[in-house]
Amino acid sequence: MKNIGAVVGLYPTPVTIVGTEIDGKVNWITIAHIGIWGVDKMLLSINKSHYTNKGLKENRTASINIVDEAMLIEADYVGIVSGKNTDKSNVFEYFTGELKGAPLIKKSPIAMECEIEEIYETETHDNFIVRPVNTYVREDVLSENGKIDYEKVNPVLFEMPNKQYLSTGKVIAKCWNIGKKYTKDKC
Amino acid sequence: MKNIGAVVGLYPTPVTIVGTEIDGKVNWITIAHIGIWGVDKMLLSINKSHYTNKGLKENRTASINIVDEAMLIEADYVGIVSGKNTDKSNVFEYFTGELKGAPLIKKSPIAMECEIEEIYETETHDNFIVRPVNTYVREDVLSENGKIDYEKVNPVLFEMPNKQYLSTGKVIAKCWNIGKKYTKDKC
Numbered sequence: 001m002k003n004i005g006a007v008v009g010l011y012p013t014p015v016t017i018v019g020t021e022i023d024g025k026v027n028w029i030t031i032a033h034i035g036i037w038g039v040d041k042m043l044l045s046i047n048k049s050h051y052t053n054k055g056l057k058e059n060r061t062a063s064i065n066i067v068d069e070a071m072l073i074e075a076d077y078v079g080i081v082s083g084k085n086t087d088k089s090n091v092f093e094y095f096t097g098e099l100k101g102a103p104l105i106k107k108s109p110i111a112m113e114c115e116i117e118e119i120y121e122t123e124t125h126d127n128f129i130v131r132p133v134n135t136y137v138r139e140d141v142l143s144e145n146g147k148i149d150y151e152k153v154n155p156v157l158f159e160m161p162n163k164q165y166l167s168t169g170k171v172i173a174k175c176w177n178i179g180k181k182y183t184k185d186k187c
Numbered sequence: 188m189k190n191i192g193a194v195v196g197l198y199p200t201p202v203t204i205v206g207t208e209i210d211g212k213v214n215w216i217t218i219a220h221i222g223i224w225g226v227d228k229m230l231l232s233i234n235k236s237h238y239t240n241k242g243l244k245e246n247r248t249a250s251i252n253i254v255d256e257a258m259l260i261e262a263d264y265v266g267i268v269s270g271k272n273t274d275k276s277n278v279f280e281y282f283t284g285e286l287k288g289a290p291l292i293k294k295s296p297i298a299m300e301c302e303i304e305e306i307y308e309t310e311t312h313d314n315f316i317v318r319p320v321n322t323y324v325r326e327d328v329l330s331e332n333g334k335i336d337y338e339k340v341n342p343v344l345f346e347m348p349n350k351q352y353l354s355t356g357k358v359i360a361k362c363w364n365i366g367k368k369y370t371k372d373k374c
Contacts, residue, residue: 001298001323003284009253009297009322009335010221010229012342012355014197034197035222035230038312039347042197043222043230066196069359076366091369097190110196111188120307125225135196136188147348148196155199157355160226161334163362168199168344169354172256175345178352179263182278 012157012166017075019063020055021101026089030079032158037129044128051083053126059101060116062130065108067156097134104136109153111136199344199353204262206250207242208288213276217266219345224316231315238270240313246288247303249317252295254343284321296340298323
């Protein structure tokens with residue numbers, strides 16, 4: 001193995017569009033530096049230079065919209081231009097749920113309406129810990145049991161080393177199940 | 188769209204094996220509740236009930252090993268049984284780098300040797316913020332420019348709603364590039 005230095009190799013991660021409202025206007029930004037916090041909360045790690053952070057801090061709400069391939073051109077676009085000097089409010093059609101400042105993208109397969117519970121600041125980033133209040137799912141990506149079917153969603157993923165988007169693959173195994181095949185002799 | 192309630196839909200996430208050392212013995216656990224913190228750190232969100240947490244807190248080090256399909260049976264196995272009552276030290280062949288308590292899996296495509304910088308505790312979870320010190324990459328998954336090629340790595344991904352593993356798909360676009368095609372008329 002080759003030691004390539006202090007490189008964060010924990011990819012790919014799902015690409016999201018974070019929706020907010022700043023000075024009464026809807027704004028969108030592409031964020032893939034995300035995480036799962038516990039089992040019921042999420043992390044959004046956003047550079048302090050972004051315009052979005054003002055809205056998130058003022059409203060203490062956000063939307064997190066999963067990106068599929070059909071949304072990718074717009075999704076990448078809202079990560080290229082800043083709301084400081086470009087009106088991005090009409091890039092996505094949206095609806096509102098019960099929270100102010102959390103516009104939800106109509107064509108996203110999964111749109112989460114969230115409250116911000118904590119903000120951990122570092123020198124360069126605001127790390128937002130957010131809790132979903134309502135999760136709106138497109139009917140065509142729900143499985144028969146009423147849960148999200150990620151093969152149908154096919155979320156766009158991100159990797160930092162070569163700055164590329166990847167698609168999601170197929171289901172290959174059930175968790176806490178395939179490991180039962182393990183024996184010391186076999187592996 | 189259907190409102191399915193307060194569901195965390197931010198999947199799939201890469202599956203990792205977190206390596207530690209407890210009372211002088213190597214231990215492994217499967218963790219997919221992860222994140223990217225800023226650009227140079229990662230999140231590991233681990234339920235407090237796990238044996239691993241003791242080692243992580245004592246050593247303030249950890250390894251994060253990316254899982255490919257060839258490792259999946261062992262990877263799932265170390266998430267099924269606990270180090271409290273099962274010796275998992277010989278499930279993976281490992282090597283050690285410069286940090287104590289961070290065993291690195293030889294056959295993992297990407298093995299990161301990490302220091303723990305912060306621990307944010309919630310009622311149920313320890314949220315570890317970790318910084319890679321050295322990242323060891325299998326030569327066959329490096330691209331010509333010396334960076335990690337995620338198509339070659341093909342990390343195993345996890346989704347919680349149906350508790351399944353998925354494969355990673357193909358590269359579909361370059362970031363901060365495909366968005367240049369956006370025009371209001373087109374989208």
